Amino acid sequence: MRTLDPLDPLDLGSLDPLESLGFGPFFAAQHALLDRPDLVCARVAGESPGCYQLLGCRNRLGELSGRLRHQLTGPERPAVGDWVAVSCPEASDRAVIHHVFDRRTAMVRRAAGTGDRPQIVAANADAFLIVTSANRDLNPRRVERYLSAVWDSGAEPVVVLNKIDLAPDGVAAMVAAIEAVSQGVAVVPVSAATGENIGALDLHLGRGRTAGLVGSSGVGKSSLVNRILGCPLQPAAPIGDDDRGRHTTTRRELIAIPGGGLFVDTPGMRELGLLDDDGGLEASFADIAALAGSCRFRDCAHQGEPRCAVEAAVASGQLDPARLASYHKLLRELAAVERRRDPLAQARYRQRWKAVHTALRRRARTDPKLRS
Ligand code: GDP
Ligand code: ZN
Numbered sequence: 001m002r003t004l005d006p007l008d009p010l011d012l013g014s015l016d017p018l019e020s021l022g023f024g025p026f027f028a029a030q031h032a033l034l035d036r037p038d039l040v041c042a043r044v045a046g047e048s049p050g051c052y053q054l055l056g057c058r059n060r061l062g063e064l065s066g067r068l069r070h071q072l073t074g075p076e077r078p079a080v081g082d083w084v085a086v087s088c089p090e091a092s093d094r095a096v097i098h099h100v101f102d103r104r105t106a107m108v109r110r111a112a113g114t115g116d117r118p119q120i121v122a123a124n125a126d127a128f129l130i131v132t133s134a135n136r137d138l139n140p141r142r143v144e145r146y147l148s149a150v151w152d153s154g155a156e157p158v159v160v161l162n163k164i165d166l167a168p169d170g171v172a173a174m175v176a177a178i179e180a181v182s183q184g185v186a187v188v189p190v191s192a193a194t195g196e197n198i199g200a201l202d203l204h205l206g207r208g209r210t211a212g213l214v215g216s217s218g219v220g221k222s223s224l225v226n227r228i229l230g231c232p233l234q235p236a237a238p239i240g241d242d243d244r245g246r247h248t249t250t251r252r253e254l255i256a257i258p259g260g261g262l263f264v265d266t267p268g269m270r271e272l273g274l275l276d277d278d279g280g281l282e283a284s285f286a287d288i289a290a291l292a293g294s295c296r297f298r299d300c301a302h303q304g305e306p307r308c309a310v311e312a313a314v315a316s317g318q319l320d321p322a323r324l325a326s327y328h329k330l331l332r333e334l335a336a337v338e339r340r341r342d343p344l345a346q347a348r349y350r351q352r353w354k355a356v357h358t359a360l361r362r363r364a365r366t367d368p369k370l371r372s
Contacts, residue, residue, distance in 0.1 A: 021056050021254075022124060022210050022262060027083045030101045039085040039098055044078045044123075045254040052078055053252055054095055058088045062095035072100065075108070079120035080253045080266050081210060105154035107212065109272050121268035122212050127156040127204050131215030131224060134189070135166040138174050140181040146214055147182055149272070155212075158186045158204045162220040165191040192223035201228065207260030214272055225265070230258055285327050287319065303328070 021043045031041055042062065046053035054062045062084070064072070078084055078100050085099040107121040107128070130146040132138060143159060150157035159178050164171045171189050178187045186204070190197045205211050205228070213221045255263045288310055292300060296307035302324065304311075313319035 018056050019208050020260065022126070022208050023056070023083065024208070026104050027101050031085060034085060034099055036085060036098070039087055041101075042084055042086050042095065043254065044080055044082040044084060046252045047078065047080060051094075052084075052097065054084075054086065055254060057086055057095055059086075059093060059095035061093065062086055062097050065096050065098050068097060068100070075106075075118050075120050076100070079106075079123045081123035081125060081264050082120075083124065107149070107153040107155070107269070107272075109268055119268055121272060122153075122264045122266055124210060125153070125155045125212045125264055126209040127158055127211045128153070129158050129160045129201070129204070129211060129213045129215075129224070131160045131162055131213055131219045131221050132178070133216075133219040134161050134163045134171060134174055138177050140177060142216070143178055144181050147185065149214070156204070157182075158188060158201075160201070160215075160224065161187060161189040162192055162224060164189045164196065165194050190224070192220045192227045195227060198227055202259075205257055205261040209260075210254070210262045210264055212264045212269055214269060225255075225263060228257060229255065229263070285323075288324065288327055291319065 042054040042057035045055045083101040084097045086095040103123045108118045128150040291310045294309035302310035
């Protein structure tokens with residue numbers, strides 16, 4: 001077991017620290033355009049109300065400037081993985097965040113119970129490992145759902161078929177079934193338990209790259225992280241009192257991988273898994289699933305279709321209408337996850353990035369520093 005502190009940015013190796021944290025031309029260009037040489041770049045590694053954990057700058061904690069506190073709302077506020085421009089005042093142990101850079105990628109989730117307000121689950125991840133398990137019936141629909149969420153985020157999807165030690169004979173068929181729905185996406189069979197083929201993931205976890213994990217609970221995400229990190233993920237740990245004696249207990253959610261790369265692991269990402277959970281819906285509504293077997297149409301939605309056995313059961317008093325309502329509500333939440341594709345937001349990203357390019361090109365004509 002390694003004894004290194006995976007939370008210590010000094011353990012990130014000999015690379016330029018910002019680069020090893022995932023900094024690159026996309027953010028360097030925005031920093032140049034900001035024209036604030038007094039500000040340094042840092043990456044958000046954790047958040048709690050009013051306070052952010054930072055990597056890459058002198059201060060481990062930061063807070064929004066007064067202006068940003070007023071200006072930014074909801075998903076515009078820094079999220080784990082975001083790059084920000086900060087000042088590090090001598091007199092305080094907290095950095096001040098003056099600017100949030102445009103995101104290269106964003107995994108978005110529409111939080112249940114908050115209308116359709118999007119929540120950034122992880123910003124600027126390069127890849128998401130979609131973890132599935134070889135010891136269960138493979139559900140290509142679920143893989144598709146995760147694939148579309150990852151494509152929508154702008155990051156690269158990689159499907160990991162874990163627990164191959166439990167089904168040594170079925171692996172080839174399962175890989176083929178995944179490949180059939182994933183169109184050219186890498187499918188990597190591994191065993192977190194035995195370590196078999198784990199090295200094949202290195203390709204997707206290179207230095208300076210940020211990867212997240214998604215997948216239903218029980219497929220082995222934590223085991224996989226432990227195997228790759230060589231030590232268990234750190235539980236929530238206080239990162240010290242600040243100068244005003246406030247106790248801060250944010251959890252570091254960006255974790256350095258020995259040998260390069262970062263894992264991002266936020267509660268929102270885990271909830272993404274819960275929402276898409278393995279037949280969780282069928283399991284908790286087994287009665288409705290059983291009744292649905294007698295509906296006239298195999299894909300009956302139990303919403304006014306002819307000869308619907310579920311609605312007949314409500315009519316006869318056999319099924320509580322409130323139960324059917326909550327089933328429909330859960331289905332709607334799942335649909336909201338699927339709807340995460342947001343062409344407008346995607347177009348805005350592309351436009352902004354184009355504007356950055358254009359402005360930079362214009363400035364490069366006059367600013368010799370920017371000429372390459
Ligand atoms: P998570 O909910 O996705 O984080 O899943 P966990 O990492 O907690 O794993 C769920 C269960 O699967 C645990 O009992 C693990 O020991 C087991 N498990 C994880 N990976 C493997 C594997 O590659 N092979 C086998 N046989 N069991 C595994
Ligand atoms: Zn029906």
